[in-house]
Amino acid sequence: MAQAELVAERAKTSPKEQDFLPLKGIDHIEFYVGNAKQSAYYYRSAFGFKLTGYAGLETGLRDRASYVLEQGKVRLILTTPLTQDHPINAMLNKHGDGVSVIAIEVDDVERSFRETTKRGAIGVQEPREVTDENGTYRTASIRTYGDTLHTFVDRKNYQGFAPGYRMITKDDPIARPTGLAAVDHIVGNVGWNEMDTWVKWYEEVMGFHLFVSFDDKDISTEYSALMSKVVASGSEKIKFPINEPANGKKKSQIEEYIEWYNGPGAQHIAIATGNIIESVTKLTEQGVEFLKVPSSYYQDLESRVGRINEPVDELAKLGILVDRDDDGYMLQIFTKPVEDRPTLFFEIIQRRGGRSFGKGNFKALFEAIEREQQLRGNL
Numbered sequence: 001m002a003q004a005e006l007v008a009e010r011a012k013t014s015p016k017e018q019d020f021l022p023l024k025g026i027d028h029i030e031f032y033v034g035n036a037k038q039s040a041y042y043y044r045s046a047f048g049f050k051l052t053g054y055a056g057l058e059t060g061l062r063d064r065a066s067y068v069l070e071q072g073k074v075r076l077i078l079t080t081p082l083t084q085d086h087p088i089n090a091m092l093n094k095h096g097d098g099v100s101v102i103a104i105e106v107d108d109v110e111r112s113f114r115e116t117t118k119r120g121a122i123g124v125q126e127p128r129e130v131t132d133e134n135g136t137y138r139t140a141s142i143r144t145y146g147d148t149l150h151t152f153v154d155r156k157n158y159q160g161f162a163p164g165y166r167m168i169t170k171d172d173p174i175a176r177p178t179g180l181a182a183v184d185h186i187v188g189n190v191g192w193n194e195m196d197t198w199v200k201w202y203e204e205v206m207g208f209h210l211f212v213s214f215d216d217k218d219i220s221t222e223y224s225a226l227m228s229k230v231v232a233s234g235s236e237k238i239k240f241p242i243n244e245p246a247n248g249k250k251k252s253q254i255e256e257y258i259e260w261y262n263g264p265g266a267q268h269i270a271i272a273t274g275n276i277i278e279s280v281t282k283l284t285e286q287g288v289e290f291l292k293v294p295s296s297y298y299q300d301l302e303s304r305v306g307r308i309n310e311p312v313d314e315l316a317k318l319g320i321l322v323d324r325d326d327d328g329y330m331l332q333i334f335t336k337p338v339e340d341r342p343t344l345f346f347e348i349i350q351r352r353g354g355r356s357f358g359k360g361n362f363k364a365l366f367e368a369i370e371r372e373q374q375l376r377g378n379l
């Protein structure tokens with residue numbers, strides 16, 4: 001999309017009612033996993049997260065176990081069911097491991113729940129307040145795409161993660177930090193022709209506005225295509241790109257995701273770092289697998305994106321991609337899926353002024369994904 005069109009598009013959908021839903025940022029991302037103890041080891045030793053909290057049998061929880069992992073401002077919760085009849089089992093059976101909750105920090109849970117459900121959100125958990133020796137913790141949940149939830153969290157009067165959790169303050173001997181600093185964006189995959197429905201949902205229910213959109217001409221290779229629109233919260237602290245499949249000669253990666261996840265869900269979590277070369281060097285050494293583009297991508301890189309501060313040979317060695325927009329440039333790289341089903345993956349991103357999502361890299365990247373789809377027999 002040309003810049004002028006983009007600005008017009010932004011103006012058209014800029015927030016009208018001044019923020020009926022003020023959001024402070026992503027509070028945490030909860031994953032349902034088959035074996036939280038072992039998944040926690042992976043996120044600690046490979047991604048460098050520190051174990052900071054635990055809830056389970058030892059803390060009086062009888063039906064599930066949860067691990068709290070933190071690095072920079074990123075907080076992940078890994079939860080596994082302990083009993084045969086726990087409803088999370090059905091989620092795991094359907095989706096495999098994946099993102100169950102994208103929790104958002106707010107000042108007023110009651111109001112967030114009321115304002116969103118009034119506008120059409122399906123309420124999943126009514127506002128709840130729990131007080132223990134660490135203070136008062138408030139939450140409420142609504143449903144977004146698929147089985148994914150948004151939980152509103154008010155923790156301003158609470159010390160620690162949440163009631164029922166034991167805080168872990170000692171050094172984590174397994175965690176090997178990689179400089180991951182904050183969540184940049186979280187992408188949702190939805191079904192055919194559902195993207196606009198969900199963009200509208202975020203606009204109407206959550207007070208988000210359209211930030212940028214890409215059509216299938218922007219995002220297509222010889223074989224496959226997708227469409228994407230990015231919605232942002234009033235403050236633009238939270239950005240959620242929404243993808244849907246588009247027609248191509250072969251199967252879109254979005255279709256592949258939806259087939260294996262059995263429905264819409266979170267496709268990737270982009271985490272910002274202040275030094276992508278250092279972060280990706282460590283992540284690679286620690287066993288995180290990244291998608292690779294052909295070396296030809298780097299041959300004329302600076303003629304395409306202009307001068308950059310990072311040595312191109314180092315970017316090429318690691319497979320880091322670069323894209324420029326009017327505001328600056330950004331560097332990005334994508335992991336392979338982090339579970340056996342070809343579903344959730346991560347993006348590592350460093351912004352040097354650039355506000356883009358890597359439009360200039362879509363083609364090279366999707367060709368790399370197609371090579372992986374081919375290996376999986378899913379193209």
Ligand code: FE2
Nearest residue numbers: 187270347357
């Ligand atoms: Fe992304």
